Amino acid sequence: MYYALELLTVMLAAVTMSLTLAHALELPGKLRLSQDQYFAVQRPTASQRQDRNRALASSRAS
Numbered sequence: 001m002y003y004a005l006e007l008l009t010v011m012l013a014a015v016t017m018s019l020t021l022a023h024a025l026e027l028p029g030k031l032r033l034s035q036d037q038y039f040a041v042q043r044p045t046a047s048q049r050q051d052r053n054r055a056l057a058s059s060r061a062s
Helices: 001-029 035-042 046-061
Strands: none
Touching: none
């Protein structure tokens, strides 16, 4: 039982660390994108789209 718990702990730690590393490795690619490219790639949520549309509308109005 102890061995199984130890194995599970190591596997969960490895998964957590690999997901964190994946986010860190994609950062340089994201930093090279322009704002428009970034939003096209990221597929922003609905609230982010609304915020962006409001910002664009207010910048066009002024």
